[in-house]
Amino acid sequence: MPARSRGSKLHGRQNVHVEVEPRTVFAGRILYRGRIIPAELGVSEEGRILKVAPSVRGGRRVDLGEALLLPSAIDLHVHFRDPSPPGSVEDFQSGTVQAALGGVGAVVDMPNTDPPTTSVERLEEKGDRFRAKAEVDGLLLAALRTETRVEELAAQGAGFKLYMAPTTGDLAAPPGTDLRPLLERVARTGAPVHVHAEDPRLFQEGLYAVDPEGWAAKRPARSEISAVRSLLPLAEGLRLHLAHATTVEAVELARGAGWSVEATPQHLLLAATAHQDARWKVNPPLRSVAERDALFGSFKTGRVTMLASDHAPHALSEKERPFPEAPSGMPGVETMLPLLLEKVRSGDLALPTLVAAAARRPALFLGLPRGHLAAGMEANFLVVDFRDKTRIRARDLHAPCGWTAFEGREGIFPRAHYLRGRQIVEDGEFVGDHTGLLLSRGDGAGASLPAAPTPRTAPRPSSSPNPSSAPSVPSPSA
Numbered sequence: 001m002p003a004r005s006r007g008s009k010l011h012g013r014q015n016v017h018v019e020v021e022p023r024t025v026f027a028g029r030i031l032y033r034g035r036i037i038p039a040e041l042g043v044s045e046e047g048r049i050l051k052v053a054p055s056v057r058g059g060r061r062v063d064l065g066e067a068l069l070l071p072s073a074i075d076l077h078v079h080f081r082d083p084s085p086p087g088s089v090e091d092f093q094s095g096t097v098q099a100a101l102g103g104v105g106a107v108v109d110m111p112n113t114d115p116p117t118t119s120v121e122r123l124e125e126k127g128d129r130f131r132a133k134a135e136v137d138g139l140l141l142a143a144l145r146t147e148t149r150v151e152e153l154a155a156q157g158a159g160f161k162l163y164m165a166p167t168t169g170d171l172a173a174p175p176g177t178d179l180r181p182l183l184e185r186v187a188r189t190g191a192p193v194h195v196h197a198e199d200p201r202l203f204q205e206g207l208y209a210v211d212p213e214g215w216a217a218k219r220p221a222r223s224e225i226s227a228v229r230s231l232l233p234l235a236e237g238l239r240l241h242l243a244h245a246t247t248v249e250a251v252e253l254a255r256g257a258g259w260s261v262e263a264t265p266q267h268l269l270l271a272a273t274a275h276q277d278a279r280w281k282v283n284p285p286l287r288s289v290a291e292r293d294a295l296f297g298s299f300k301t302g303r304v305t306m307l308a309s310d311h312a313p314h315a316l317s318e319k320e321r322p323f324p325e326a327p328s329g330m331p332g333v334e335t336m337l338p339l340l341l342e343k344v345r346s347g348d349l350a351l352p353t354l355v356a357a358a359a360r361r362p363a364l365f366l367g368l369p370r371g372h373l374a375a376g377m378e379a380n381f382l383v384v385d386f387r388d389k390t391r392i393r394a395r396d397l398h399a400p401c402g403w404t405a406f407e408g409r410e411g412i413f414p415r416a417h418y419l420r421g422r423q424i425v426e427d428g429e430f431v432g433d434h435t436g437l438l439l440s441r442g443d444g445a446g447a448s449l450p451a452a453p454t455p456r457t458a459p460r461p462s463s464s465p466n467p468s469s470a471p472s473v474p475s476p477s478a
C-alpha cells in the first residue's frame with residue numbers, strides 16, 4: 001500500500017501527517033445537507049473513508065453513475081436465534097446474509113436465545129458463534145435480571161435488554177420486582193438499557209384473542225405507556241432506549257425523559273385490523289390504523305429517533321398453530337430499509353430523516369465510526385437507485401422461515417452493499433465472504449472497550465487525509 005510520510009514542520013510538533021492514497025474511489029451521488037449531489041469517496045485499504053469531495057484522485061475507480069450512495073443501516077433490534085436448539089429457523093449466518101441484502105451493515109442481537117445471554121460466559125460463547133458466522137457486523141446485548149452481573153457484562157462492552165413483560169424466551173422480571181437497585185448499578189456502568197416496555201398488570205388476561213386485533217386488546221397500548229411511566233422515577237443517570245414503540249404517547253414520555261426511541265416497519269406500516277392470522281402476532285402488538293398513522297407521523301418528524309426491525313422469525317408451522325398458541329414475532333431485517341426507502345420514493349418520508357433514523361443516530365448511540373459518509377468513517381455504504389422498485393415476495397427473500405408479513409408490498413432494495421470498502425452485495429446478490437466483525441460499544445475494530453457513559457460522536461481517523469487538494473464535502477447534516 002503506497003503511504004508517504006512527511007514531518008509536520010508548520011507547528012513544530014512531533015506529529016506526522018501520513019498521506020494515504022485511496023485504494024478505491026467510488027463515484028456517485030450522496031446526500032449532502034438535504035440535497036443529492038455528485039461526489040466521490042476515496043476509501044483506504046483498511047476500509048476507511050479518506051475523503052469525500054467532488055473529485056478524488058488515485059486508486060481503482062468504481063463509477064456508480066447516477067446511483068445514490070447511502071450509509072449502511074444499523075439495526076438495533078434483531079433476534080438471530082443463535083444459539084438455539086436444532087431445527088431453529090435462523091442463525092448468525094442466515095441472519096447476517098439477510099441483513100447484508102437489506103442494506104443493514106450492523107445489527108444488535110437480543111439476549112433471549114436458548115440458552116439466554118445472562119452471563120459473561122454466555123456472552124463470550126455467543127460472541128464466538130457470531131465471529132464464526134457473521135457476514136455483517138454485530139453487537140450483543142445481555143439480559144438484565146436481578147441476578148445479572150451487571151458490572152462484569154458492561155466491562156465486556158455489552159448493553160442490556162430489560163424485558164418488562166413476558167415474550168419469547170421468558171426473561172421478564174416478575175411483576176412487582178423492585179428494579180431500582182439493579183438500574184442504579186447499570187447507571188454506574190454507563191451501559192445503555194434497551195427496554196421492552198409493556199406493563200403486564202394491564203394485560204387483559206381473561207380476553208381470548210384469536211386475531212391481531214384481539215391481541216392488541218389483550219396487550220393494550222396503555223400497558224406500553226404505563227411501563228415507560230413506571231421507569232421514569234428510576235431512570236436517573238441511565239441511558240434508556242425504548243424498543244419497538246407503538247404509541248405516540250409512549251414516544252413522547254420517553255423523549256421527554258431523554259430516552260432514544262426506535263420503531264419497527266411493522267408498527268409504522270401495518271395495522272392489527274388489516275390482518276387475520278398469527279403471522280401478524282407480535283409483541284408489543286400491531287395497533288389500530290389511527291395509532292399506526294400517528295406513529296408514522298412521529299417518525300416523519302424525527303420524534304421517533306431510530307428505525308429497527310425487531311427481526312424475530314418463527315417457522316411457518318409454528319405461526320400456523322391456533323392464534324392463542326402461536327409464537328409472537330416476524331422476520332424483517334431484509335425488508336426494513338427497502339420498505340422505508342419506498343416511502344421516500346413515494347414522497348411520504350424525507351430521505352435525510354430516514355438516513356438519520358436508520359444509520360446516523362444508531363451509530364452515535366453505539367459510539368461507532370459509521371452511519372454517515374465523511375472522512376474518518378468506515379466505508380459502509382449502499383448503492384441505491386430509486387427506480388429499483390420491487391414487489392416483495394417471500395420466495396425472493398432469504399429468510400429460512402420462508403414467509404414475510406410484507407408480502408406484495410413494494411420496496412427498494414440496495415443494488416450493492418460495501419462493508420469497509422469490500423463488496424458484500426452485487427446486483428442484489430450476496431457476494432460477501434465472512435466480512436462481519438463482533439463489535440463493542442464505542443469501538444470500530446472489534447476489541448472490547450470499557451463502557452463509556454456517552455458515545456463518542458466524532459471518532460478520528462488514524463491519519464489525516466491530504467488537506468491540499470479539492471475541498472472536502474462535509475458530511476450530510478441529517
Ligand SMILES: [Zn+2]
Pocket residue numbers: 077079110310312
Ligand atoms: Zn424483540
